[in-house]
Amino acid sequence: MKVALVHDYLNEYGGAERVLEVLCEIFPKAPIYTAFYKKGSPAYLRFKTRKIITSWAQNVPFFASRLHSPLRFLAPLIWGSFASQLADYDLVITSSSWYVTKGLVKRKTINDKRKTLEICYCHTPPRYLYGYPTSVNWQKHWPVRVYALLVNHFMRVYDFEAAQRVDYFIANSKEIAARIKKFYRRDSTVIYPPVDLPKVPEAGKQDYFLIVSRIVGAKGLQLAIDTANKLGFKLKVVGKEAGYAGEYKKIKRIAGRNVEFLGYVSDSELAKLYSGARAFLALATDEDFGITPVEAMLCGTPVIAYKGGGYLESVVDGKTGVFFSPDTAGSLTLAINKFLLLEKKGAFDPKFIHNHAQKFSKDRFKREILTFVKSKVK
Numbered sequence: 001m002k003v004a005l006v007h008d009y010l011n012e013y014g015g016a017e018r019v020l021e022v023l024c025e026i027f028p029k030a031p032i033y034t035a036f037y038k039k040g041s042p043a044y045l046r047f048k049t050r051k052i053i054t055s056w057a058q059n060v061p062f063f064a065s066r067l068h069s070p071l072r073f074l075a076p077l078i079w080g081s082f083a084s085q086l087a088d089y090d091l092v093i094t095s096s097s098w099y100v101t102k103g104l105v106k107r108k109t110i111n112d113k114r115k116t117l118e119i120c121y122c123h124t125p126p127r128y129l130y131g132y133p134t135s136v137n138w139q140k141h142w143p144v145r146v147y148a149l150l151v152n153h154f155m156r157v158y159d160f161e162a163a164q165r166v167d168y169f170i171a172n173s174k175e176i177a178a179r180i181k182k183f184y185r186r187d188s189t190v191i192y193p194p195v196d197l198p199k200v201p202e203a204g205k206q207d208y209f210l211i212v213s214r215i216v217g218a219k220g221l222q223l224a225i226d227t228a229n230k231l232g233f234k235l236k237v238v239g240k241e242a243g244y245a246g247e248y249k250k251i252k253r254i255a256g257r258n259v260e261f262l263g264y265v266s267d268s269e270l271a272k273l274y275s276g277a278r279a280f281l282a283l284a285t286d287e288d289f290g291i292t293p294v295e296a297m298l299c300g301t302p303v304i305a306y307k308g309g310g311y312l313e314s315v316v317d318g319k320t321g322v323f324f325s326p327d328t329a330g331s332l333t334l335a336i337n338k339f340l341l342l343e344k345k346g347a348f349d350p351k352f353i354h355n356h357a358q359k360f361s362k363d364r365f366k367r368e369i370l371t372f373v374k375s376k377v378k
Contacts, residue, residue: 013042103162194365210277220283274299297357300350
């Protein structure tokens with residue numbers, strides 16, 4: 001079976017790129033079609049040994065660094081340039097998030113017997129099109145609001161039409177399955193993302209809380225720092241600045257000496273940080289699924305999570321972590337106090353937390369993806 005993988009673009013490295021890595025393991029000969037890559041970026045370094053096929057946007061100056069977001073209306077032209085190539089494959093799997101990476105195959109019968117099958121693994125319908133918080137809050141600038149009103153109307157129409165061309169949807173959570181049903185009127189099958197980290201020697205818990213996130217807006221970073229400043233606990237932040245909204249400068253300016261920014265770290269170092277943390281903070285509202293809290297639990301670390309989105313599907317209140325709501329410093333403070341009380345009573349068993357996270361393992365993901373594909377390919 002001739003398979004192609006399609007991904008938004010290769011620039012930042014996050015949960016969607018971890019999924020793509022495992023799809024590459026499942027289909028090792030499949031090339032990656034992508035809008036563009038940014039050479040030297042964390043995502044590019046992860047995939048540079050693969051066969052990567054980029055669109056014409058790769059050759060547009062500053063497109064990868066600055067222009068891809070304001071020129072998002074070019075997405076139909078970018079993906080349309082791949083249509084004839086993708087029609088030569090038996091199976092196309094799209095890894096879709098905000099760049100409308102779906103509905104790409106131009107229908108064509110192969111040998112008069114079959115057509116190319118397109119399966120969309122949907123991380124989320126584009127958040128900026130449907131009113132969900134995004135990493136960059138451009139709505140505060142009125143010229144951008146007017147521009148976005150016009151462009152996003154066009155993009156919503158395109159997004160809906162593209163969704164109708166997909167043969168089958170896979171959602172990364174029940175939360176996303178509900179969004180697919182609401183915005184696209186399509187059914188989907190839930191296959192949770194794969195969670196996998198190197199095994200590291202147990203070093204025991206240390207007195208710090210941990211956040212792992214791209215340093216952008218809508219991730220709860222300011223809330224975490226405000227609360228750490230107020231309560232005085234040690235907070236380690238893993239992640240690299242992304243986008244161009246100045247979020248890093250903003251939170252760095254308000255952070256106290258008890259807040260440490262570690263930048264991008266290797267997977268083995270990340271596993272050590274997860275294992276040593278007293279608790280992991282998962283603070284984004286309306287999270288699509290959230291791989292990082294599951295990674296923390298895989299390392300036996302409990303999670304303090306906002307009560308909403310995909311976190312409701314991975315965190316077990318009182319056993320693998322605690323929830324808080326609303327997203328305020330006062331509410332988070334109450335949750336931390338509740339966590340400390342439960343921790344003192346021994347409520348969080350690292351072995352139980354680890355075993356719970358195994359439900360989201362990489363082997364499980366591979367098995368479910370292959371089973372799904374085999375059931376659809378005739």
